Amino acid sequence: MTVTPISSFAPFPGPAARTEAEYVSPPAPVRLSRIPTGGGADVHVYRDSDGSLSSDCTGCGEYAWTLRVTTEFAEEHATTCRRPPRLLAA
Structure with a gap:
């Protein structure tokens, strides 16, 4: 019986063999919708690069993520957030 190590089929490239393309950040999330809250703020819904959804509230600042x-x-x-929109940092 002959045993062949897996590393002989696809050797792992060392740090010197890596290219800049491997370190490119993922695409920015795409805003799908803006949902107004009872306090006058908005919840923004985004589709992330992995297909999941995330949101952030301009009132209370809550961030949520879901598959x-x-x-x-x-x-x-x-429907439950009653905080007014937060002021942006100057």
Whole structure:
């Protein structure tokens, strides 16, 4: 019986063999919707580069992330958040 090490098929490239292309940041999330809250703020829903959804609230600052392909999680937050929009840092 002959044993052949796996590394002989696809050797791992060392740091010197890596290219700059390997260190490119993923694409920016794409904003899908803006849902108004009861306090006058907005919940922004984004599709991330991996296909998941995330959201952030301009009122309370809550950030949420989900693998679900619906925006229900953001809609639920928008119905309960009563904080006014936060002031942007100068």
